[in-house]
Every structure is written in C-alpha cells, then in structure tokens.
Amino acid sequence: MTDRAGTPAEPDPPAAEGTATEGTAPGAPEEPRRRRHWLRWTALGVSLVVLAAAGAGWWFYRKLDGNITTDTTAAAELRRYEKERPPAVASAARNILLIGSDTRSGEGNRKYGRDKGTQRSDTTILLHLSAGKKSATAVSLPRDLMVTIPSCLRTDGTRTREQFAQFNWAFEFGGTACTIRTVEKLTGIRVDHHMVIDFRGFKKMVDAVDGVEVCLKEPVNDPAAKLKLPAGRQTLHGEQALGFVRARKSLGNGSDTERMDRQQQFLGALVSKVQSDGVLLNPTKLYPVLDAATKAITTDQGLDSLRALYDLARSMRAIPTEKVQFLTVPRRPYTYNANRDELVQPAASQLFKQLREDRAVVVTPGDEKKDGTGTGGNGTDGKPDDADAPAPSVTPTFTGRSAAEGVCS
Numbered sequence: 444m445t446d447r448a449g450t451p452a453e454p455d456p457p458a459a460e461g462t463a464t465e466g467t468a469p470g471a472p473e474e475p476r477r478r479r480h481w482l483r484w485t486a487l488g489v490s491l492v493v494l495a496a497a498g499a500g501w502w503f504y505r506k507l508d509g510n511i512t513t514d515t516t517a518a519a520e521l522r523r524y525e526k527e528r529p530p531a532v533a534s535a536a537r538n539i540l541l542i543g544s545d546t547r548s549g550e551g552n553r554k555y556g557r558d559k560g561t562q563r564s565d566t567t568i569l570l571h572l573s574a575g576k577k578s579a580t581a582v583s584l585p586r587d588l589m590v591t592i593p594s595c596l597r598t599d600g601t602r603t604r605e606q607f608a609q610f611n612w613a614f615e616f617g618g619t620a621c622t623i624r625t626v627e628k629l630t631g632i633r634v635d636h637h638m639v640i641d642f643r644g645f646k647k648m649v650d651a652v653d654g655v656e657v658c659l660k661e662p663v664n665d666p667a668a669k670l671k672l673p674a675g676r677q678t679l680h681g682e683q684a685l686g687f688v689r690a691r692k693s694l695g696n697g698s699d700t701e702r703m704d705r706q707q708q709f710l711g712a713l714v715s716k717v718q719s720d721g722v723l724l725n726p727t728k729l730y731p732v733l734d735a736a737t738k739a740i741t742t743d744q745g746l747d748s749l750r751a752l753y754d755l756a757r758s759m760r761a762i763p764t765e766k767v768q769f770l771t772v773p774r775r776p777y778t779y780n781a782n783r784d785e786l787v788q789p790a791a792s793q794l795f796k797q798l799r800e801d802r803a804v805v806v807t808p809g810d811e812k813k814d815g816t817g818t819g820g821n822g823t824d825g826k827p828d829d830a831d832a833p834a835p836s837v838t839p840t841f842t843g844r845s846a847a848e849g850v851c852s
Contacts, residue, residue: 506734507734507749508748511747511752512741513744514741514744517618517619517637520596520620521620529799530633532801534801537571538632538634538798540567540569540626540634541567541581541638541640542567542614542622542637543565543640543645544641565611566586566706567622567626568581568584569584571798571801572758572759576761577766578767579766579767581710581767581769581770582772584629585700585703587784588785589784590610590628591629592610592613592616592625593605593624593625593628596617596620596621603617613625631795631799632795632799636742636746638740638741638742640741642685644736644739645681645739646681646685647735648732649684651728651732651735652717652732653728655684655712656678656679661674662674668689669682669685670687684709687709688705700771704771707769707770707843708848710846711844711846714759715847723760764845764847765846767846768804768844769844770843770844771842772794773794775787790839790841794839797839805839806843806845807843808842808844
C-alpha cells in the first residue's frame with residue numbers, strides 16, 4: 444500500500460490485547476461486546492417466544508370461538524312476536540335462560556333412550572344477574588309445571604295452537620323460541636339471552652373440572668339413570684354426575700322436586716369449582732373447561748363468541764359464592780293431577796316481581812320459615828290466598844340455597 448504522496452505506507456501494527464478493533468470504540472473491552480452480543484440473541488429469542496405464544500393464543504381463540512353453535516332460528520321467531528314480549532330492563536341487569544335438553548340424537552346421547560326425533564327440556568333455569576353483578580339468582584322451572592304455551596312454530600313449518608299443558612312440552616313443540624315465549628308469558632320477565640346444553644356437553648363440563656364432590660346418605664342403584672354409587676362423600680365425574688342430577692326413582696322420595704333441589708346443589712358446587720383459582724389461574728385446567736363449555740352450548744347471537752362468554756364468566760366470578768343463589772319457583776301439586784305442578788300464589792308473583800325490578804331475592808334453607816312471608820317448602824305460609832289482602836311490608840323470603848353451601852353442606 445502507498446500513501447497519497449506515493450511513499451510506501453507502514454503496515455498497521457497488530458492490535459494489542461484489550462485494544463479496539465474495527466467497529467469497536469477505542470479502549471472498549473471484549474467482555475461488554477460479548478454481553479451485547481448475548482443480549483441481542485436473547486432479545487431475539489424472547490421475541491420469537493412471544494410471537495409463537497401469540498400465534499398459539501390466536502389459534503386457541505379461533506378454535507374455541509368456532510366451537511360455539513349459534514341459534515339463529517330462535518332469533519327470527521322472537522322478532523316476529525316482539526310486540527307481545529315484556530319490555531327490556533333499562534338497568535344493566537340480565538336474564539339468561541339455561542335449558543338442559545333431553546335429546547337422544549347425536550353421538551353420546553343415544554344411550555339414554557331411543558331417538559324419536561323430538562326433545563324436551565329436561566331442566567330449565569332462569570338466571571338473573573343483577574345490575575352491578577352483585578348477585579345471581581337461578582330459578583328452576585319444573586318441567587311438569589302446568590302453563591299456557593303460546594302458538595309456536597314447529598320445525599316442519601306448521602304452527603301449534605295455544606294450549607294449557609306441562610311446561611317442558613314447549614321445547615318439544617317449538618324449541619328454544621317457544622320455551623322463551625312461554626317463560627316470558629309466565630313470569631313477565633324478558634329473556635335477554637339463552638343457552639342450551641345436552642347430556643354429552645354436561646358430562647364433558649364436569650370432567651373438565653376433574654369432577655364434583657357429593658355426599659350420599661345411602662347407596663344408590665338406579666339402572667334407569669345408569670347410576671350405581673356407594674354411600675358417603677365422593678367425587679362424581681361425567682357419566683355418574685349426569686345420573687346423579689337426572690335420577691328420580693332411586694334418590695329421596697322420587698319426586699321431581701327433590702331432583703331439582705339436587706340439581707341446584709350440584710350446579711352450586713360446579714360454580715364453586717370453576718370459580719376456584721385452581722381452575723381459572725391454571726391454563727392446563729382452564730383450556731379443557733373452555734373447550735368443553737364452548738362445544739356443549741348453543742346460544743343466541745349475543746353470546747355466540749368467546750369474548751362474550753368470557754365477559755359473562757368474568758362478571759360471574761366477581762360475585763361471591765354466597766350471593767349465587769338457587770331456588771325453585773313456588774309450586775305445589777296441580778289440583779287436577781297430582782303428578783303435575785301449579786304455581787303457588789301470591790308467592791310466585793312476588794318472586795317474579797322482585798326479579799323484574801332487579802330487587803334482592805332473599806333465600807333461606809328449607810328448614811327456615813319466616814312467619815307471614817316465608818315460603819317454607821312450597822312457597823306459601825299455609826294460609827289461604829287473599830287477593831284483597833295488602834302486600835307484605837317486608838321482603839318475601841324463598842326456600843333455596845347458595846353456591847357457598849355445596850352439595851355436602
């Protein structure tokens with residue numbers, strides 16, 4: 444090499460240990476350079492992990508969101524009868540109708556009976572979420588309750604006539620829309636959303652939370668419910684759990700009343716299990732719960748997204764378990780058929796009014812009765828109804844339980 448004057452240039456001396464090389468500031472030591480190199484690769488690695496996690500999260504979201512089935516048929520039918528429906532509540536309170544279908548169609552449901560192409564509501568619960576999400580009140584509606592069922596659209600396009608019949612026929616006549624209209628006619632409460640779950644979906648939900656604990660005073664052997672259990676405290680999983688909430692002849696006195704009480708106890712225990720940090724804060728447990736739940740349900744268009752269901756679950760989690768209450772609408776054996784039910788008045792109307800106005804519903808265990816306003820075991824204090832009597836000045840009390848009590852309380 445030569446310099447600009449043509450004189451041969453002196454060769455560059457070798458870099459001394461600890462001195463700068465090309466691209467390095469004079470005097471910069473080797474160790475910081477290695478550290479910067481390591482930090483660059485670490486940052487790149489973290490970025491790749493974050494991107495991969497985001498991609499996986501998006502995949503999981505799309506999968507769960509796609510599991511949900513939307514009920515568009517009910518929406519069209521309800522719009523047709525919008526003028527006769529109760530007005531929407533102005534407050535932030537919401538009413539959700541939960542329907543357990545006894546359909547025998549589909550994989551996993553045929554074992555419970557022959558598929559006749561029809562289905563009835565095995566369990567129906569009106570869930571009221573108060574404004575501010577301070578409380579949740581779940582009211583069971585007996586399937587044998589005698590009610591007025593309006594004219595409904597059948598799946599074949601024909602319409603039924605309005606008739607006085609047992610409640611669960613509404614679901615067989617016209618599906619979800621017919622059931623919603625029947626509930627609204629009975630209660631005067633507008634149903635904002637609905638969910639339908641079948642046998643298979645219920646079992647998967649229970650399995651996803653690793654089972655629910657129950658207590659039995661004596662052994663149970665019920666072939667009809669596919670249930671055989673020893674006495675004592677035990678954890679039930681899918682098939683056994685379904686048999687436990689469906690059994691009638693082998694548990695208690697064989698009535699639908701006790702079956703509904705048992706369903707309420709079990710659902711309360713399930714709510715407590717899902718609300719526990721062991722499920723909600725553990726991704727390996729939470730994902731199976733979400734996967735089972737989204738596959739199990741058919742909802743209206745207002746709840747047919749993972750985001751909507753997440754917001755609902757988050758609001759429910761904020762409610763203390765002692766404020767999650769379960770009760771059955773006040774009823775007694777139907778006058779003309781002891782195998783059917785009828786409402787007890789004025790207790791039933793008082794309950795519906797409390798829910799319509801988003802006022803607190805006071806629930807006490809079945810062995811506690813309040814003089815004058817207590818509902819006791821059947822929604823009445825035993826005195827004859829008097830339409831001219833003044834309304835009670837205190838809040839009426841209803842028989843029920845809270846999710847905090849659990850099945851083994």
